[in-house]
Amino acid sequence: xxxxxxxxxxxxxxxxxxxxxxxxxxxxxxxxxxxxxxxxxxxxxxxxxxxxxxxxxxxxxxxxxxxxxxxxxxxxxxxxxxxxxxxxxxxxxxxxxxxxxxxxxxxxxxxxxxxxxxxxxxxxxxxxxxxxxxxxxxxxxxxxxxxxxxxxxxxxxxxxxxxxxxxxxxxxxxxxxxxxxxxxxxxxxxxxxxxxxxxxxxxxxxxxxxxxxxxxxxxxxxxxxxxx
Numbered sequence: 001x002x003x004x005x006x007x008x009x010x011x012x013x014x015x016x017x018x019x020x021x022x023x024x025x026x027x028x029x030x031x032x033x034x035x036x037x038x039x040x041x042x043x044x045x046x047x048x049x050x051x052x053x054x055x056x057x058x059x060x061x062x063x064x065x066x067x068x069x070x071x072x073x074x075x076x077x078x079x080x081x082x083x084x085x086x087x088x089x090x091x092x093x094x095x096x097x098x099x100x101x102x103x104x105x106x107x108x109x110x111x112x113x114x115x116x117x118x119x120x121x122x123x124x125x126x127x128x129x130x131x132x133x134x135x136x137x138x139x140x141x142x143x144x145x146x147x148x149x150x151x152x153x154x155x156x157x158x159x160x161x162x163x164x165x166x167x168x169x170x171x172x173x174x175x176x177x178x179x180x181x182x183x184x185x186x187x188x189x190x191x192x193x194x195x196x197x198x199x200x201x202x203x204x205x206x207x208x209x210x211x212x213x214x215x216x217x218x219x220x221x222x223x224x225x226x227x228x
Contacts, residue, residue: 008024009021011144011145020208021211022160023147130168131172135176137164138172138176141155146184146190146212148180148183148215153170156172181218183214183218184218184221184222187214187222189222199223202219202222202223203216
């Protein structure tokens, strides 16, 4: 069967200049939009700070009451009017048996202990945006056509293909989970569906740089599995 330049068969376009079939590139998908992130929330006053303020106010009130009681005695001898420190302390303790303790509870955090937790730093991405897109494009190609490793790198980096950089194309192909022997078999099977080949002719077509660019070992594996 004679083919003209530009004829498309099984995802390949016939190139009369090189007398070979060139893969037809798929459409390019737009990149995803990353969601916005919320900022950190500052903590308010802790429970321990409120308890400490209440205890301090109660102590100031008790000191004022003791000073008024000490200065309100009648006229008489100096020894009778001036209370001893021991008597004043006992009277103060007797007048306020339910005074709150100034010691903080072991379960109550002190104001100094309340600290702002640091905001976690964002994790380093495992791949760049262009590498992620190149990997997705490589998976799209393999979903409908068989490729060799070298052929897929060329398809991803060619200006007639996806137009990725050579580095991103190599990174994407190296991170694919692909059986290249099986890809060679599928490519050979695709060739035989529209053209007849001898064993040596199919090996050359699969391994040629103008063909599918599989390794010689992968091409031999393919023709053996095809029964040639």
